[in-house]
Amino acid sequence: MVTTYDFPSAVHLDIAGIEICLVGDSAAMVVHGRDTTLPITLDEILVHCRMVAPSARYLSGTCRLVAMSPALIMLIIF
Numbered sequence: 001m002v003t004t005y006d007f008p009s010a011v012h013l014d015i016a017g018i019e020i021c022l023v024g025d026s027a028a029m030v031v032h033g034r035d036t037t038l039p040i041t042l043d044e045i046l047v048h049c050r051m052v053a054p055s056a057r058y059l060s061g062t063c064r065l066v067a068m069s070p071a072l073i074m075l076i077i078f
Helices: 007-016 042-055
Strands: 020-023 060-064
Touching: 007 042, 020 042
Parallel strands: 020 060
Antiparallel strands: none
């Protein structure tokens, strides 16, 4: 399992034969530049999931949210 947040990264994972990717709440810090993962919303996570999904011919995705988010854990199979 490897973390990814965008289409180009997901394409590389797919080509490399990685079967599962994580689109997680860490996007708040890594992509959005926030101090913690807590402020990220479900809508923001879903934007990243939508960016990853089109690249996934063989890749399954898991979307994870923090415990204080509106949803505890959300599993998305692309």
